[in-house]
Amino acid sequence: MKDKISIKDIAKITGTSITTVSFVINGKAKEKSISEEVIKRIQKTVADLGYKPNAFARGLRTGKSKTIGFLVDDISKPFFSRIATAVDQLASSHGYKIIFSSIGGDAYRTKEILQIFHERQVDGYIIAITAGIEEDIKSLLIGKTPVVFFDRYLPEIEGDYVITDNYHSTSKATKHLLENGFKNIGFITTNSEEMQLLDRLKGYTHAIDEAGQKTCTLRLNYSNTEDSTSQIKEFLKKNFFLDAVIFATNYLTMDGLQLLRTSDKTLLSNKGLISFDDFELLKFLSPTITAIEQPIDGIAETIIKILIKKLRVAEKTDLKNNVIEIPAKLNIRESSLSRSKGLK
Template identity: 40%
Template sequence: MKKVLLKEIASIAGVVPSTVSCVLNGKAKERRISDDLAQKIKEIAEGVGYIPNQVAVSLRTGYSRILGLIVEDISNIFFATLAKVLEDEVQKHGYRVVYCSTENDKQKGTELLNMLYHRQVDGYIIAPALGMEESIKSLLKQHKPVVLVDRFFPGVGTTNVLVDNYGSTRKAIGFLLRQGYKRIAFVTTNRQMVQMQEREKAYKDELADSLSAVDEHIVLNIDYFNLYPAGREIITAFLLQNEGVDAVFFATNYLGMYGLQSLKTLGWKIPDRIAVVCFDDNDIFKLYSPGITCIRQPIHEIATAAAKRIIGQIESDRQPENEQVLIEGELVIRGSA
């Protein structure tokens, strides 16, 4: 395949090669190139199959215009949606995204950071695994643009963009209490990440502050790495040991999925026998009968805020700020509670 050169695109567009270079490197507005001309050049470049030499671009400009996104599991609907919105947002500014999954393994997470570092990405958007604090501190010491999403490390001075886990969970537990439920179980994982701790604390605080609640914490902490294949069995055994519960809150959507399997196995009808609420939505929750009440995370807002802040850090050449961006979750009421 013949390599298409900038000067060939410039000749077709009737401009000089430097104008083409500015447009394709995302600097059209900076150089005051009209939107119509920039669009024309992009369409010509796409039509002739122009592929930029990223190494050359990086050496010439000092920027790769590539961002690294590290999440827990890219197949999870939350992270997949986050990645898609983020990709669309940064593309407006001429950036591309490389995706990676840690599977909640700190060693894998650190290896992925090293890989992205050697690929000279311009910035890092990370939903970190527990134990990645030192790796992230190392990036900060080198003045690398970093934004953490979904979870963060207290004491590490980063920009963090996430749902208000504490306030959103209190909203959900408060709703169950107002509906008249008194013995509310809480199912979570034993991963000591801050978002899970805040959800559990909110559950306990809301019960403690309610005069109508039974002063009892019915909590199941499941080993994250034992969820598959034992998640359903573990939740089933827990519910049988606590048959007096009249509602259950699942701290993540994947726990909610295991929980629905358990309730089906037990033959417990929702909401007649037990009410169900889950943190985070899932397409299955909409289709399930009855629909599952949940806290819906504002994924679009989280991704947009993260994109704005990482690009701001890169293009202003400023250090990551110690900033906490909390976005309120939405209580979506369906038939399960």
């Protein structure tokens, strides 16, 4: 027996035509009025031989590859990896496979990956836009292949976006600290113009202003963990009066927590703390750390719902673009409670 089985081989074994075998394999037997006996004979042969249709060849015939391209900055980051897992499971339930890629904000690599996806005839894209690839994304949108963006919103790029409600989530977290007696609350973020980070900063600022308190913000130039920790340490030393701190991202939280392993641990250990983005470690520290949990399942479900709808509509240009903001959950733990309740 040949190593690779073809439709031609199946047709020969079953005594049918290549066209008939193709109709059965592609689920078109009923509409082509192929008899039940012939269908069963072909299906049994396919199963016995372990034949797997060539997805790329099928795509050429049908114009549908049943694949979706997924592009993010770095898929190893917890938020992206969790979204990827959830999206993969949901897409599979609709008969689609996901092709994942990290592009790292590299414009040249982005062009390469988009070209590969184009050649593979992906049916749609799920993209978290990173700085430096905006022009490539605009070029992509000229075509009619459906695209859904998530995490990062760029007003100058029209499209469907599914994002966390960063503004209200951070405002709510800040108010929670204020309600628990913290008055001098600092906010640590990066010197980035990414909309999600700016919205978190605005949410914090609004809550502080509304309470009649003063804002105290560090917008650090992020390069690596060691340098970030150093900048956080200097900020906390300079602003020794702070009684609570909100970290705008999970990696900034991790960089800040590095101080707990040093002689400067009191810079952080005696303050109220909240992390934007939750992760497992925060539940096992002492005190446990309050965190804003991004709605992973809600984001993934909405992405797939929008994309599948776009894939099923023949004329995509008639579909209205939407920006959908999904509320996050504040997981309250010991670090944000009033000192009398939980902070040691």
